[in-house]
Amino acid sequence: LDRLVDSGKSVIVIEHHQAVxxxxxxxxxxxxxxxxxxxxxxxxxxxxxxxxxxxxxxxEHLAAYVGT
Incomplete structure (x- = not known):
């Protein structure tokens, strides 16, 4: 995904993974x-x-994931 974004592309992701x-x-x-x-x-x-x-x-879940 990072390579796509770095090359100027837009990426739309449907995801619940907190790291993403x-x-x-x-x-x-x-x-x-x-x-x-x-x-x-x-x-x-x-x-x-x-x-x-x-x-x-x-x-709430993302805040817990990032530790705030």
Whole structure:
């Protein structure tokens, strides 16, 4: 993925792995839950902004992963 980005390509990844999310330029978090309880954009921004906001489950889990 890094080689694609370094060569100027855009990469869109659908992933829950915290290491991938922490390395992303931008996160679009859908939720607030799964299935019928989800599907809405509940956050859009950088991983640092998501960790600082901690307004979603993804933000809480990512904050724990990065140790803040």
């Amino acid at each position: 999310m922490a390395h992303a330029d931008l996160i679009i978090d859908l939720g607030p839950g799964a299935g019928h309880d989800g599907g809405r954009i509940v956050f859009g921004g950088t991983p640092a902004d998501l960790v600082a906001a901690r307004t979603t489950l993804t933000g």
